[in-house]
Amino acid sequence: MALRHIDGKSQTYHLIAYDRKGREQRDEDGSVASAAALKAIAAPGVTDVFVLSHGWQGDYQDAISQYDRWVGAANPDTDDDDIRPVVVGLHWPSKAWSNRELTDTPSGLLGDEPSEDSVTVDQAVDEFAAQLGDDPQTREALRTVLTYAASVPPDQDASAGDALPADVSEAYRSLVSRLGAAGDDGGLLSGGWDPDVVFDESVTAAADDGLLGGGVFSRLREAVLTPLRQLTFWSGKNHAREFGEGAAADFVRKIMRAADVRIHLMGHSFGTIVMAGAVRGPGEHPTPPPRPVNSLFLVQGAVSLWAFTEDAPSAFGGGRGYFADVLRPEFVSGPVVVTRSSWDYAVGKFYPLAVKLAGQFLLGDDEAPKYGGIGTFGIKGVGGAVELPALAKGARTDPGFAPGKLYNIDASGVISHLDGASGAHNDVGHSELTWIAWNAAKAGR
Known part of the structure; x- marks a missing residue:
C-alpha cells in the first residue's frame, strides 16, 4: 500500500520499501510506491516534503509501527501556516x-517444534547470513558460533575465568576476514579486532556497570554472542551508509527534479546515517545536490560524534569527519538539529562498546570521547554549534531555529521511557519531537 493511513489519525504517509541491494520493491498490488509518492509531491499546492528513515533492527512491520508512531504523534499542520x-x-x-531466545532444539519430524519465542540454530544462521554474507564459509563460521552459544544454558552466569573455545574464536576471525573490514570501519574492526578481547570486555563491562541497563552480558551466552553482534553492528552501519548514499540519495534528487518543494530529512538511530548519506551522496569528494536540503533532523543518532567535524582532535588522530560536507550550505541550507538522551542505552552504552573503546580517550574538560554516538553527546567539533535548553515535556514553541545553524538539544526529559536493553533508544514517538521537526522546517523555508 503506497499511501498509509494511521488508525485513528488524520495523518498519512507514503511508504517505499527497498531490498538489501537498494532496489525498490513493488507493493503487493504491483504498484510502484515511489511513483505514487512523486506524483503526490508534484501535485498543485504541495510545498514541503518530509522524508523519514528508521534505524537498525527494523523489518517491514517494524518500519510501519515506527512511522505510525512518529507521524501520528502530533499534527502541527494548520490551514493558515502556508505549508x-x-x-x-x-x-x-x-x-x-x-530477539527470540536461541535454542538447540531441532525442528521437523525428528524433534519437537521450537516455541514461537525461540529461534533454532538453523534459523539464526539464516538471519545472520542475510546480514553478513550468504556463502558456505560464512554459514559454517556462523554455525560454529551459534551451535556453541545454543549449548550454553541461557541463565548461566559468566565469570572472569570463562573464555571462548578455540574453534569459536577461529570462526569469528573467519567472519572478519570474509567481511573485508578495513580502515573505514570507524575503529571497530581495523587495528587488530580480537574476538577474545571483545568477549573479555563484555564480561568485565557487566561486572562494572550492568551494561545495557540490565547486566545482560553477565550471562555467558550473551557474552559469547557479543562479538557476533559487534560484527553485525559494523555491517548494519555500513549498509546504512550504502543505502543512504545510493537509493535514498537518488530518491531525494528525484524529488528535486519532480517539483519545486522544500525538502526536510529526519533519521533515527542508523537512519541518521541514511539521511546524512542521502544529503552527501557517494564518493570521496561528494557533489552537492541540485539544490540544498532545507532541514535535517537527527534523532538519537548511532553515528560518531566526530563524523561532522572539519578537523577532529589531534589526540584522536585528527582528520576530517566523513559527513563534514553535510553541514556546508550547498548541502543543507536550513537548520540541522540533533537530539541526545541519557536514557538511550543503545547509543550510550552499546554503541561505544561496539566501536570498541568504551569510556576511554576522553578529551579535556568536555569529556567528549573518541568513540561515542551523537545520540549521547550531540555533534562535536563544529564551530558555532548552538546548545539549546533541555527539551521540556509539552514543548511546542520554536526555540529560534535559523538557517545554516547546527543545534544540539538534550531530550532526556522526553526520550526517557525504558524498554529492555536499549533503554529509551526507540522512544521517539513524541509530539515534542514532531514540533521540533516542524519548527526546523519553517526555519528552513
Whole structure:
C-alpha cells in the first residue's frame, strides 16, 4: 500500500520499501510506491516534503509501527501556516538478529517444534547470513558460533575465568576476514579486532556497570554472542551508509527534479546515517545536490560524534569527519538539529562498546570521547554549534531555529521511557519531537 493511513489519525504517509541491494520493491498490488509518492509531491499546492528513515533492527512491520508512531504523534499542520506537506517513509532491511531466545532444539519430524519465542540454530544462521554474507564459509563460521552459544544454558552466569573455545574464536576471525573490514570501519574492526578481547570486555563491562541497563552480558551466552553482534553492528552501519548514499540519495534528487518543494530529512538511530548519506551522496569528494536540503533532523543518532567535524582532535588522530560536507550550505541550507538522551542505552552504552573503546580517550574538560554516538553527546567539533535548553515535556514553541545553524538539544526529559536493553533508544514517538521537526522546517523555508 503506497499511501498509509494511521488508525485513528488524520495523518498519512507514503511508504517505499527497498531490498538489501537498494532496489525498490513493488507493493503487493504491483504498484510502484515511489511513483505514487512523486506524483503526490508534484501535485498543485504541495510545498514541503518530509522524508523519514528508521534505524537498525527494523523489518517491514517494524518500519510501519515506527512511522505510525512518529507521524501520528502530533499534527502541527494548520490551514493558515502556508505549508502543505507530503510525508514519505523509507524502509531498508535492517533486522540484524532476532530477539527470540536461541535454542538447540531441532525442528521437523525428528524433534519437537521450537516455541514461537525461540529461534533454532538453523534459523539464526539464516538471519545472520542475510546480514553478513550468504556463502558456505560464512554459514559454517556462523554455525560454529551459534551451535556453541545454543549449548550454553541461557541463565548461566559468566565469570572472569570463562573464555571462548578455540574453534569459536577461529570462526569469528573467519567472519572478519570474509567481511573485508578495513580502515573505514570507524575503529571497530581495523587495528587488530580480537574476538577474545571483545568477549573479555563484555564480561568485565557487566561486572562494572550492568551494561545495557540490565547486566545482560553477565550471562555467558550473551557474552559469547557479543562479538557476533559487534560484527553485525559494523555491517548494519555500513549498509546504512550504502543505502543512504545510493537509493535514498537518488530518491531525494528525484524529488528535486519532480517539483519545486522544500525538502526536510529526519533519521533515527542508523537512519541518521541514511539521511546524512542521502544529503552527501557517494564518493570521496561528494557533489552537492541540485539544490540544498532545507532541514535535517537527527534523532538519537548511532553515528560518531566526530563524523561532522572539519578537523577532529589531534589526540584522536585528527582528520576530517566523513559527513563534514553535510553541514556546508550547498548541502543543507536550513537548520540541522540533533537530539541526545541519557536514557538511550543503545547509543550510550552499546554503541561505544561496539566501536570498541568504551569510556576511554576522553578529551579535556568536555569529556567528549573518541568513540561515542551523537545520540549521547550531540555533534562535536563544529564551530558555532548552538546548545539549546533541555527539551521540556509539552514543548511546542520554536526555540529560534535559523538557517545554516547546527543545534544540539538534550531530550532526556522526553526520550526517557525504558524498554529492555536499549533503554529509551526507540522512544521517539513524541509530539515534542514532531514540533521540533516542524519548527526546523519553517526555519528552513
